[in-house]
Amino acid sequence: MTPHYSFELVQSRDTYLAYLRLRRAIFCDEQGLFKTTDEDDWDASAFPIAAVQHGAPGGEAVVGTVRIYEAEPGLWYGGRLAVERAHRKQGVVGRGLVQKAVTTAHGWGCHRFLALVQAANVPFFESQNWRSLEERAHRDRPHHLMEADLASYPPSDEPRPLPEQRFR
Template sequence: MTPQYSFQLVQTRDTYLAYLRLRRATFCDEQGLFKTTDEDDWDASAFPIAAVLRGAPGGEEVVGTVRIYEAEPGLWYGGRLAVERAHRKQGVVGRGLVHKAVTSAHGWGCQRFLALVQAANVAFFESIHWRSLEERSFRDRPHHLMEADLASYPPSDEPRPPPGQRFR
């Protein structure tokens, strides 16, 4: 049986807390990129997106995360893409999160969508219509600044949430 995933803007405090737990487990505990939290100033204006596994024991489970934010008018960034280890191999969750992120931003006026991608994930992003602009180091690890081909990501018609909608 194929798992049922939904990719959605985070709308409740419980989902937001699960989103933060998965980010922390991935970027702090597993990868050691950060000590106690990966949260930063961009989180205050970012739109969190979660991959939710339906039919998980207890109802629904957050198995993937990404955030998007507008750094300046028309210039959007995606970041903190994390997928729970048990859901990584098939690529469905990562692709779904990236698609939701870029199409949402595109529908909200994005003219350019960038992300700082760990070097090990560059081939994955290239396979889903991204290109590397340059190599960079982030927290002493190799990364690439990458750009999405917006022509491959039609704009979503989902309304942009009002400013200040936070789940803290």
């Protein structure tokens, strides 16, 4: 049976905690990029997005994450794209998260969407209509600063939550 996923802005505390647990599992435990947490100052203004698997044993489960944030008017970044190992090979979760992130920001006035991508993931992003702008080292690992082709990501009509409506 093929899993069913939804890609949504995080709106509940339980989903947010699951989102943070998955990020920590990937970026701290699995990859060792951070010691105890991958949270940073951008999390305060970021919009967290979760990939939720429906029909999973025990109910719904967060199996992927990404965050988006506006660094300056019209300039948006995506980051902390994480997918549970069991859901990586099919590519559905990663593609869905990228699509949700870029189309959402585009609908909220994004004129340029960037991400700092681990070198191993550059081909995946290139297949999603992104291009590498430059190579960089980040946390002593090779990365690429990449840009999404916004023409490939029509703007979403999802309303942007007001600051007091954002989940934290």
